[in-house]
Amino acid sequence: MAVTMQDVAARAGVSIKTVSNVVNGYPHIRPATRARVEEAIGHLGYRINETARSLRTRRTDMITLAVPELSLPYFAELADSVIQAAEARGLTVLIEQTSHGRDREVDVLTGKRRNMTDGLIFSPLELGPEDIGLFDVDFPLVVLGERVFGAPADHVTMNNVEAAKAATLHLASLGRRRIAVIGGHEGEQVGSAALRTRGYRDALKEANLPYDPELVAEAGLWHRSTGSEAMGRLLDAGIEVDGVFALNDALALGALHALHSRRVDVPGQVAVIGFDDVDDARYSSPTLSSVDPGREQIARTAVDLLVDRITGKETGPFRRVIPDSRVIGRESTGDVPEGADEKQVAVQQGGEEPIEPDGLRVSA
Amino acid sequence: MAVTMQDVAARAGVSIKTVSNVVNGYPHIRPATRARVEEAIGHLGYRINETARSLRTRRTDMITLAVPELSLPYFAELADSVIQAAEARGLTVLIEQTSHGRDREVDVLTGKRRNMTDGLIFSPLELGPEDIGLFDVDFPLVVLGERVFGAPADHVTMNNVEAAKAATLHLASLGRRRIAVIGGHEGEQVGSAALRTRGYRDALKEANLPYDPELVAEAGLWHRSTGSEAMGRLLDAGIEVDGVFALNDALALGALHALHSRRVDVPGQVAVIGFDDVDDARYSSPTLSSVDPGREQIARTAVDLLVDRITGKETGPFRRVIPDSRVIGRESTGDVPEGADEKQVAVQQGGEEPIEPDGLRVSA
DNA sequence: GCCACGGATTCTATCGTTATAGACTGCTCG
DNA sequence: CGAGCAGTCTATAACGATAGAATCCGTGGC
Secondary structure, three states, X not given: OOOOHHHHXXXXXXXXXXXXXXXXXXXXXXXXXXXXXHHHHHHHOOOOOHHHHHHHHOOOOEEEEEEOOOOOHHHHHHHHHHHHHHHHOOOEEEEEEOOXXXXXXHHHHHOHHHHHOOEEEEOOOOOOHHHHHHHOOOOXXXXXXXXXXXXXXXXXXXXXXXXXXXXXXXHHHOOOOOEEEEEEOOOXXXXXXXXXXXXXXXXXXXOOOOOOHHHEEEOOOOOHHHHHHHHHHHHHOOOOOOEEEEOOHHHHHHHHHHHHHOOOOOOOOOEEEOOOOOHHHHOOOOOOEEEEOOHHHHHHHHHHHHHHHHHOXXXXXXXXXXXXXXXXXXXXXXXXXXXXXXXXEEOOOOOOOOEOOOOOEEEO | OOOOHHHHHHHHOOOHHHHHHHHOOOOXXXXXXXXXXXXXXXXXXOOOOHHHXXXXXXXXXXXXXXXXXXXXXXXXXXXXXXXXXXXXXXXXEEEEEOOOOHHHHHXXXXXXXXXXXXXXXXXXOOOOHHHHHHXXXXXXXXXXXXXXXXXXXXXXXXXXXXXXXXXXXXXXXXXXXXXXXXXXXXXXXXXXXXXXXXXXXXXXXXXXXXXXXXXXXXXXXXXXXXXXXXXXXXXXXXXXXXXXXXXXXXXXXXHHHHHHHOOOOOOOOOEEEOOOOOHHHHOOOOXXXXXXXXXXXXXXXXXXXXXXXXXXOOOOOOOEEEOOOEEEEOHHHOOXXXXXXXXXXXXXXXXXXXXXXXXXXXXX
16 A cells, blocks of 8 residues: 555665665765656655654654643734744644643643654643652653742743733833723632732832722633723722733723723723734724734743753753843823834843843743 | 563463453453553553554554644634544544645645544645645545545534625624625635625625725735734725625734724724634624634534544545534624623525534435 | 775664453352 | 364564664775
């Protein structure tokens, strides 16, 4: 049925190993031999059996990317970037959706599916510090996000506290005094929600604004719908608000929707800023100010770290990398005269860690 | 290093084949033996080597999904659905982005990467009827979309002409007489643009509206930015418009943006309807009317067809499946009193083909 | 003319499974 | 009481490639 190296070798009148050598670009082959082999390959339509090769070489040149859900734009765009970065290194990406299921996330780390790829880039959403033991795996692993710190794996995260603080301060700098925050998780100590909320509070302090619990709107899931609902609750409760910091763009877009449907002018009456800088943010009405967490850099770095582990180039202690993030001002904070370029404000970085050549902060 | 069946067999005091039998659920094994093997597996932390298994069984239980770009919400949501459908059948999905590159699309069909998975679900965007020869491949293939008809492969497509006609008629039924269409591809005879444009013209005819070339705004790429630009061109040219049919939601959302920034009331002055019913449509301001092409069904059907080919359950002639689509009226066409349910209008289906039990239209 | 040399090629073991065929139990049954 | 049979389990050959050692062979040194 399928044509194998055996067949090619027979037709070219050489040994199977010579075919292998040709296929793998081994240099010491007489041009005439190479030509014969290539003719045979072309004529027979031979394609190498990657499975057999993988068995022998113990490499599949595939990596797994595990994310909660591709229909969330942030993760779709992250996946896009990861796939591109991987491809640039000759790797194919297998995507695993955990769909907000704790079991699914555990499976990603322990399940049988795991061992067909060379490594895993994992963005957990349910697992937390208490699950840190699960991350002690025997394959190359790069963790993304803020759910788990200190896992025995390389980690690419973002500057949540600083970035959230910068976003909030951006609102304060516009003279907003009643800044609501949407998307908090009551009582949670870990993860993006907690960190970004802390940044929000830091900013209030720095801007000499009081912290008012009324201005905190919870939202368990960070979807547009929950953002819309949370914003609606604030407005319907008659709480005075002139600025909104949504903990991600989906929430912010939902909030814009709620504001729009209640005929509240943005940014006139309420200024809004989100977080993630998804593609949508540039095309909503009004366009949405946001924080770019450095998605491309996150993807590229994650793939690089993983590749270094896979190839064994890096065997040292686990690294933590924090790409630069920046505030991007658009219409929803009144930043951009129509048609003008977006205003970008680099987030002040904390500085105790060494800086890599390309501006990444790295800590071992 | 890695623990193999060999090791397990040694510890359990059985043959390697017996371990294999246990792992694969072969029924005739004495409970005591099974227990010993399982103890050994647990104790040694044995995990089956999928690569070796694949080499032997010639199955990888992976399929490839090739789409243009995950950062386009339609494809991200499609990927989400495909992954879920695949997972329900025990398959993992490897994603290939073609990034609008003709070469990349050719690669997907012919490239060496291809043969690590059991089959391919391919949504081409660049290849056309002239490339039909490329689709004559020796692995299971399901084609999505409207670029290529008649390829030697199963095909899941949508009812473009009818659905576009229904969308346009929806605008006409609101009394709109100057209905623009955004996203056409000049001179193109093939693909979604051509089909949906034809549906638009059919609708005009049926509604007794003249076809006015001024109302046709081209847009090569179907992005929000191009939709915004196209809408902007129409408005800035002073062309009278009271309805817009955008050939997909991204274009429509871009158009909404352009309308908003020019202070044109939607749906008061201009009613807008898109196509695809991406998640965004429910959360834009105003919410966007659209056509649901049956994305879930497309995904599920595509995976089903592919699995049938992979397992050899289906060996007959290639099938074409067209899921049902329907118009979904939202604020942008003034359909929904706030808070009420969305209005859904089933698209009239052409009827020369037999109907499957669950409402799919199938033609061999 | 013989041998060392190094490039070109072949030989053979191996990667970790599954598949096929057969061996070995006990039991039933004519 | 031996054949037949279902139930268990084992031996061994693939699956299609790669890796390292072994072999072949034309050339140049002496």
